[in-house]
Amino acid sequence: MMTRILIVRTSSLGDLVHMLPAISDIARHVAGAQIDWIAEESFAEIPAWHPAVHEVIPVAHRRWRKHWWDPQTRQERAALRLLLAGRRYDVILDMQALLKSVWLVRQAHGRRHGLDWKSAREPLASLFYDVRHRVEFWQPAIIRQRTLAAAAFGYALQGPPDFGLQAITDGVEIQPVALIMPSASRDDKLWPTEHWQRVFDHLQGQGLGLRLLAGNEAEQARAQALIQGRNQAEVLPKLGLRQVADHLAQARLMVGLDSGLTHLSAGLGRPTIGIYKASTPVRTPLQGSAYTASLGERGQEPDAGRVIAAIDEALSTACDPLGQASGCP
Incomplete structure (x- = not known):
């Protein structure tokens, strides 16, 4: 049985690299996982390098915010909204916990997971999730991301990080x-x-x-x-x-x-x-x-x-x- 998963982590380059071991963990522990990933267009290659990622959905926050109301920007945002509206995910996992990532999470359909109030960098983001997870803040980013993924999918974190590269x-x-x-x-x-x-x-x-x-x-x-x-x-x-x-x-x-x-x-x-x-x-x-x-x-x-x-x-x-x-x- 397929489990459709949407990962939201848009930037930056180093943060996307830190995400890769969590993707390896999910692929290893979740049977039938089909993983899509929303990422900033400048870094969209990185998720695509991981063999467990089915599709990378590019966004352009860094470019859009400079020209938010320009016709081209509005058209691109509308296309993204239409794409997400046509899909249903079993799990939507916000690995960023920022208001800009919540904006994307809210456009997707499915059960929304993220960090709780005490764990999120921007605590207000936690109010928009269906399921909230506690992850200690002051620990290495790779461990933090792997721990969040393990909590969302109910498996025990184990082994060294596998970047899938x-x-x-x-x-x-x-x-x-x-x-x-x-x-x-x-x-x-x-x-x-x-x-x-x-x-x-x-x-x-x-x-x-x-x-x-x-x-x-x-x-x-x-x-x-x-x-x-x-x-x-x-x-x-x-x-x-x-x-x-x-x-x-x-x-x-x-x-x-x-x-x-x-x-x-x-x-x-x-x-x-x-x-x-x-x-x-x-x-x-x-x-x-x-x-x-x-x-x-x-x-x-x-x-x-x-x-x-x-x-x-x-x-x-x-x-x-x-x-x-x-x-x-």
Whole structure:
């Protein structure tokens, strides 16, 4: 018997990555689960990578809110409303618990589940659910999402997180390169140039080339300045999400600021070191099947020595899970 499920979690990139293990859990424990997922159009690729997701329904909150009453926006919102009106779900699970996600939940037909008043980031959202679940707030996001899904579907949470990204990583040959994410959405997350230079020296001393990720012209300029004068170092052009995921899957390890792409690297099972400066790893630590280190804290950035020590531990802990890492000791 089929169980039709609608997941509501629209953004952002890192949050969608954190959702993937909960989808694996649902698929494992709910017989006949057919999972649809509403996600922001910019990140709709990520849910589509999971083999248990039947359909991704894109929304465009980030674009719509700038032009809410424009004819095109109104037409797109009407099309979404019509699509949802024509479907009936057994379970609608709001994994975001925000008023903007409730707006979507209210348009869908089925039994609505979400967080209770004390658990939701925006408590008013809890008033719109048929079933409310208590999930402790101050715990890692992946555990929080998996716990909510387990409560909604009545199974016991168990085992390590499975991100369901094997289609991207299976059979990939690991290359002797380190992927670097030196940019972030906010300047207060940036790490000093002298720290990056010490880390780059160490990585290249370990025989690793450097590939830096950059998403816009400002990030490109910053990344080029960081590697100026270095051989075996390049700034990758702006890439689509799947292209970035392919580069991450091939890397020996990844070092990045607290960003969605750093969390994607961990989810892909690559050794990953995350640098936290303006955010806390308490709620969003890196988690994955390979070595991860979430270094620093809000207002307390890690120094280069601490990051280098984590790199050494990552390189010595294990080879690629498939034993394919180039230059693996």
